Amino acid sequence: MAANPAKNVRLGFKASIIALFVALVLAIGLTLVYLSFSRISAITEAAASKFIDKVAELSADRIGSQLKLIKDNLEILRDLPSIQGGAINNAQQLNPLLAAMLENNQELFNLYIGYEDGSFIELDAVDRAGTGARAKLGMPDEAVFRLVHISRSNNSEQIESKRTFLSRKLQVVAEAPGPRDYDPRDRPWYQDANRNDGSLLTGPYIFFATGKHGYTIRLPLKAGKQGVVAGDVLLDATEELLTKEKLTESGVVFLFDDANRILAHPQMSELLKRETAVHGEGTLPRIRADDMGGVINAVHAWRASGVAQQFFRDSGGRLYAAAFREIPIAGNANMRLAVLAPVDEFFANILSERNRLFAIAIGFVLLMLPLVFFIGVLLSRSLRALAIETDKIQKFELVSTPPVRSMIREIDDLGRSVSTMRTVTQTFSNFVPKRLVEQLIRTGTPLQLGGTRREVSLLFTDVENFTAITEKADPSQVMQYTSRYFAVVSDEVMKRSGTVDKFIGDAIMAIWNAPADDPDHVSHACAAALAMLRANERLNAEFEQEGWPAYKTRFGLHIGEAVVGNIGSEDRMNYTALGAAVNLAARLEGLNKSYGTSILVSSAVRERVASEFIFRSVDQISPKGFAESFDIFELRCERGSNSDEHLSQDWEIIYAALKNKPSAEAEGSLILFMKKYPDDRVARYYHRKLFCGQEASL
Numbered sequence: 001m002a003a004n005p006a007k008n009v010r011l012g013f014k015a016s017i018i019a020l021f022v023a024l025v026l027a028i029g030l031t032l033v034y035l036s037f038s039r040i041s042a043i044t045e046a047a048a049s050k051f052i053d054k055v056a057e058l059s060a061d062r063i064g065s066q067l068k069l070i071k072d073n074l075e076i077l078r079d080l081p082s083i084q085g086g087a088i089n090n091a092q093q094l095n096p097l098l099a100a101m102l103e104n105n106q107e108l109f110n111l112y113i114g115y116e117d118g119s120f121i122e123l124d125a126v127d128r129a130g131t132g133a134r135a136k137l138g139m140p141d142e143a144v145f146r147l148v149h150i151s152r153s154n155n156s157e158q159i160e161s162k163r164t165f166l167s168r169k170l171q172v173v174a175e176a177p178g179p180r181d182y183d184p185r186d187r188p189w190y191q192d193a194n195r196n197d198g199s200l201l202t203g204p205y206i207f208f209a210t211g212k213h214g215y216t217i218r219l220p221l222k223a224g225k226q227g228v229v230a231g232d233v234l235l236d237a238t239e240e241l242l243t244k245e246k247l248t249e250s251g252v253v254f255l256f257d258d259a260n261r262i263l264a265h266p267q268m269s270e271l272l273k274r275e276t277a278v279h280g281e282g283t284l285p286r287i288r289a290d291d292m293g294g295v296i297n298a299v300h301a302w303r304a305s306g307v308a309q310q311f312f313r314d315s316g317g318r319l320y321a322a323a324f325r326e327i328p329i330a331g332n333a334n335m336r337l338a339v340l341a342p343v344d345e346f347f348a349n350i351l352s353e354r355n356r357l358f359a360i361a362i363g364f365v366l367l368m369l370p371l372v373f374f375i376g377v378l379l380s381r382s383l384r385a386l387a388i389e390t391d392k393i394q395k396f397e398l399v400s401t402p403p404v405r406s407m408i409r410e411i412d413d414l415g416r417s418v419s420t421m422r423t424v425t426q427t428f429s430n431f432v433p434k435r436l437v438e439q440l441i442r443t444g445t446p447l448q449l450g451g452t453r454r455e456v457s458l459l460f461t462d463v464e465n466f467t468a469i470t471e472k473a474d475p476s477q478v479m480q481y482t483s484r485y486f487a488v489v490s491d492e493v494m495k496r497s498g499t500v501d502k503f504i505g506d507a508i509m510a511i512w513n514a515p516a517d518d519p520d521h522v523s524h525a526c527a528a529a530l531a532m533l534r535a536n537e538r539l540n541a542e543f544e545q546e547g548w549p550a551y552k553t554r555f556g557l558h559i560g561e562a563v564v565g566n567i568g569s570e571d572r573m574n575y576t577a578l579g580a581a582v583n584l585a586a587r588l589e590g591l592n593k594s595y596g597t598s599i600l601v602s603s604a605v606r607e608r609v610a611s612e613f614i615f616r617s618v619d620q621i622s623p624k625g626f627a628e629s630f631d632i633f634e635l636r637c638e639r640g641s642n643s644d645e646h647l648s649q650d651w652e653i654i655y656a657a658l659k660n661k662p663s664a665e666a667e668g669s670l671i672l673f674m675k676k677y678p679d680d681r682v683a684r685y686y687h688r689k690l691f692c693g694q695e696a697s698l
Contacts, residue, residue, distance in 0.1 A: 045321065048343045049309045053323040056308065056339040059253055060325035063337065066107060067217065067329045070231055071200060073101045073111075074219045077229045083113060084224025088121040089151060095170050098123040099145060108231045109207070109214065112148075114184025115227035118159075120150040129210040129234060136210070138176065144168040148178050184228070189216035193228040199331035204263055204284060207232055213272070213284065215263075215333065235264050251341030255327075258334040260287045260299070295340060298322045311343075319343045451565020456577055457512035457525035457557065457605075458585035459498070461489070461532070464552040464593070466506040481543065482506065485551050488539050492531040496524040501576050506551075507589075511577050514564040522559055522608040526635055529555045529599050530613075555599040556589025557635065559608065580626070587623050588632060595619070596681025599635040606633045613638055616648040617655045618682055634682065647677055658686055 077083055082094060098111045102125045109129055112122035124146040126139050133139075137146055143165035150161045161178030184190045189202040203215040218230035254265040261284040265271055271285040287296050294312035301310050302324045310322045321343050327335040463469075463485075470478045486508070490500045493510045497518050501509040510528070512521035533553065540550035560581030567574055588600040595618055606615045615633040622629040636644040654673050657666035667690055674683045 045311065045319070045343055048321045048341070049311070049323070052321045052339050052341055053309045055253075056323035056325045056337060059339065060327055060337045063255075063335075064327050064329045066105075067200065067327070070105055070108060070217050070233070071219070071329070073105060074217065074229050074231060077101075077111070077113070078219055078221050081224075083227075083229065084221060086115050086117075086119060086225035086227070088113065088119065088149065094121070095123065095147065095166070099170060102145075105231075107233050109210070109234050111229075111231045112184075113227055113229050114187070114190050115225055116185070118150070118152040118183050118185055120148070120182070120184045122146075122148040124148075129212060133210045133212075138163075140165050140174045142167055143173045145170070150178060150182065150184075189218045189230050190228050193218045193220045193230070199333060201330050201333035201335070203333065204235065204261070207234075210234070235268060248341045248345035250345060251339070253337065253339050256287060256299075256336050256338060258336070260296070261285070262287060263335065295320075295322065295338070299324070299338070451563045451567070451578075453561055453563050454514060455521075455559060456514050456562050456564060456581070457521045457559045458562070458577060458582055459493070459508075459510040459512075459525055459529060460556045460586045460589040461508045461510075461553050462589055463506040464554060466551070469549045469551075477548070481548050481551075485536075485539060488535045489532045489553065492535050493528050496528040496531065497521070498524060498528050502574070509576075511564070514577065515575070522605060523612055525557055525559075526601070526605065526609055526613050527638070529557055529635060530637060533598055553598070554589055554592035555635075556585050556587065556592070556601075557599065557605055558585035558588060558602040559604050560584070560602075584623065584626065584630070591621070591632070595634075595685050597634045601633050601635050603631040603633065605635075611639070614645050614648050616651045616682075620659075647680070650676070651680075651682070654683070658690075 077097075080094075080097075082088070088094065101111060102108055102123065106128075108125070110122055110124040112120065114120045124137075125144070126133050126137055126146050127144065139146060145166040145168075147164040147166055148162075149164070150159065152159055159180050161180050161182075163176045163178045165173045165175070167173055188205060192199065192202045200217055200219075201215045202218060204213050206212065207214055212234055214232050214234040216230050216232050218228050221227045221229065252266060255263040257263060262268070262271060263284065265285075275283050275285040287299060294314055298310040298312040298320075302308060302322075308324050310324070312320050312322060314320065319342065320340050323339045325337045327337060470482075486503060490508060490510075493500050493508075497516075497520075498510045498512050499514065501511050510525075512518055512525045512528075518524060532555070536551065536553045540552075543550055558581055560579070562577040562579035562581045564577045565575070567576060567578070584602065588602065592598060592600055597618065600618065601615065614636040616636060618632050618634050620629050620631050636648055639645070650673060654666070654669050657663070657669060660666075670683060670686060670690070674680065674687060677683065
């Protein structure tokens with residue numbers, strides 16, 4: 001009888017365990033590798049989409065800001081008496097202003113004004129239209145600007161038209177006759193400006209002077225002679241701007257409108273040539289199904305769903321992430337911005353290593369089993385470091401440290417991603433109150449509209465006589481010194497658990513006990529106000545050494561219930577506080593001017609922290625809009641810090657006497673107080689009130 005071969009096969013226990021272990025490790029390891037890569041792919045797509053959406057938002061804001069800057073310049077022009085009066089026959093005083101505005105707005109080709117009688121003046125920065133424009137407009141070599149002046153009289157029958165070519169210093173290089181057939185009243189920008197539909201732009205269309213495509217930004221004159229001030233933005237200039245917004249090697253940012261016309265594109269010149277060859281001169285390229293991959297489908301999906309983040313595949317199957325944004329300031333021009341980039345270019349290293357790591361995993365299991373424990377230790381060490389780093393980000397401990405490095409590429413990439421996340425979080429906190437960002441990270445609560453009623457401490461500041469200090473100063477210096485000022489004083493708020501709600505011109509609004517709970521918010525707010533005052537004094541000493549005027553800051557502080565939360569729209573939110581308590585804090589800040597004080601607080605503040613700080617009575621006020629009167633106090637200093645405690649004690653005696661129907665004895669005591677404290681401005685206020693009848697305006 002033949003023996004059964006299967007019964008003769010024997011496996012040792014050791015070999016069986018090793019074989020089973022290897023089989024399990026291979027199965028589990030390869031499965032985990034596959035699942036991890038699937039997860040990484042999903043994370044990659046989501047991260048790429050969110051990043052592109054953020055880039056689209058920032059790019060749209062940047063373009064909108066540029067349009068607003070041009071609009072602000074046009075508003076300055078139309079408010080000039082010479083513009084409103086149509087006094088353009090002698091433009092010697094107007095030319096430097098127009099030239100300066102063109103120098104400060106590099107995307108502008110020109111600025112001009114047209115009037116109801118057909119009169120017209122225009123200053124062109126011709127070189128911005130390219131070398132061909134110089135030849136077309138007959139520009140001499142030394143000329144930088146072209147000035148066109150058209151005047152009409154006797155119901156437009158008599159026309160005087162002249163072109164003047166100017167150097168960079170606005171010296172006349174040459175003169176020539178101007179166009180006699182040009183009438184601004186016939187141009188779209190003039191006709192559109194008076195529609196009062198809220199639209200800022202006209203176009204796109206071909207400009208009369210250069211034959212190039214572009215938009216006109218225009219505003220009607222509000223006073224004086226009827227007319228329109230305007231400026232032209234060439235699409236060529238926008239093309240250069242969009243080129244700088246490039247995300248990846250194949251990524252692209254472009255502008256389009258609701259008719260699917262491409263308004264600006266990094267390769268706009270090439271697209272225009274192709275469109276001209278097919279459809280003739282003067283037409284803009286369009287987003288079509290037969291080019292630019294599947295972006296047209298993404299555009300349709302965005303319009304149908306309103307979801308700005310979209311994915312699509314090109315004809316070769318390559319996955320793209322896209323984001324779309326409107327440019328609200330463009331109004332009826334319907335300007336839209338699109339940002340596109342292949343997903344694989346964001347994390348090319350991870351995606352390119354996928355297949356290679358499968359082979360490495362098999363070789364690692366089969367050939368390097370003795371190193372499993374060692375590699376595990378290395379991996380756990382790196383992962384622990386990443387966990388600590390993400391925990392620090394969650395706790396808002398945004399200390400700059402080198403990225404976590406690892407011999408494993410994915411963990412190394414993850415370390416850089418975590419480092420990038422820390423940077424993005426820190427950047428995000430520059431635009432949103434840090435306390436709010438910290439709370440959102442800690443709780444995982446989504447940023448959404450809504451608010452709650454809670455007690456908060458509210459602080460308002462303002463710089464005394466800021467307009468007079470800065471109105472004639474160099475704008476760049478104003479921004480530089482004011483930014484230094486904001487950085488110094490706002491840092492004192494944040495050091496004491498406060499939240500800088502917003503900067504309002506030269507003013508600051510800060511809150512305590514929101515969004516994070518702060519049981520000592522009144523004490524922290526008072527300490528912050530005093531610290532801000534001291535920091536302001538130190539900064540003013542530096543300003544004076546540098547030849548810059550001092551910034552004298554006034555403060556108003558109040559506590560009370562307010563509605564705190566996010567207001568605005570889903571597209572743009574603002575975290576702030578609303579209510580009567582906010583209004584009273586703002587009123588207190590303004591009253592400093594009348595009393596000569598620096599920090600005024602309400603009685604509610606004094607009652608809560610009288611044991612920690614020195615206050616003195618100032619007045620009892622009945623602000624407009626409030627049913628009851630309020631006692632107000634000046635915050636002097638922390639208790640035990642200096643001699644202000646003696647001044648406050650002496651003043652309270654005088655104040656009580658003055659409030660109890662001032663007598664000759666009280667008036668005499670006030671005079672003696674002023675002799676002892678000659679620089680005290682509150683005493684001076686009451687002296688003026690008693691003897692001159694002057695009171696604070698509430």
